[in-house]
Amino acid sequence: MNQWYDTFFDIMYNYSDFKSVEEFRRKYGQYVNPGVITKIFYVINQFNNLGILLKEGLIDADLLFQLYNPSTVIQIYEKYELIIRTQGIQANGVIYDPMSYYGYKYLYAEAKKRYPTLKWTFPTNQKDFVERGRMYDEFFKANPQLKSTQ
Numbered sequence: 113m114n115q116w117y118d119t120f121f122d123i124m125y126n127y128s129d130f131k132s133v134e135e136f137r138r139k140y141g142q143y144v145n146p147g148v149i150t151k152i153f154y155v156i157n158q159f160n161n162l163g164i165l166l167k168e169g170l171i172d173a174d175l176l177f178q179l180y181n182p183s184t185v186i187q188i189y190e191k192y193e194l195i196i197r198t199q200g201i202q203a204n205g206v207i208y209d210p211m212s213y214y215g216y217k218y219l220y221a222e223a224k225k226r227y228p229t230l231k232w233t234f235p236t237n238q239k240d241f242v243e244r245g246r247m248y249d250e251f252f253k254a255n256p257q258l259k260s261t262q
Contacts, residue, residue, distance in 0.1 A: 116158075119151045124187070127152065133194045156196060156216060159185060163215030166222060173222060182223040183230055189220040 127148050130136040140148040162180065165171040177185075189196065200212025223230075252258060 116155075119154050120184075120188075123148075123152050123155055124191070128191050133198055136195060152192060152195065155188060156192060156213070159188065159219055160213050160215040163217070163219030163222075165215075167215060167218045173226065176219075177223070177226065182227045185219055185223045186227075186230065189216060 127140055130139060138144070140152075142149045159180075162171070162176060166173055166176055196213050196216060200209035201207050
């Protein structure tokens with residue numbers, strides 16, 4: 113499980129500074145930095161597999177979103193959507209696999225449908241991370257009924 117979290121946080125914080133497919137390939141493409149693309153597809157493929165299980169009725173949506181936070185599903189998809197959407201398209205622009213990553217696309221749509229007001233962003237640096245912690249401390253101070261009883 114540690115590998116999952118290491119990889120997940122790596123792609124959220126260290127390799128997400130691109131705005132186009134061209135820029136992504138220039139910085140992190142398989143010929144420039146093959147380890148990065150492996151990490152990204154490790155996470156994307158996991159979500160794709162979960163989406164296929166959900167679409168085929170092999171896992172309950174409520175259970176799935178307890179195991180995998182919907183904000184995570186949404187954030188990763190939105191950050192790497194350009195990469196996900198280009199899979200299944202040849203260099204000449206011909207679509208050869210219209211079903212490419214349909215599981216993740218379905219999972220993302222389901223998360224957005226079930227949690228339409230969800231607005232979550234990952235902290236981008238230590239200062240934001242600490243500030244988020246302060247915000248949670250204040251939230252639980254103002255809402256003691258939500259604090260754990262353990």
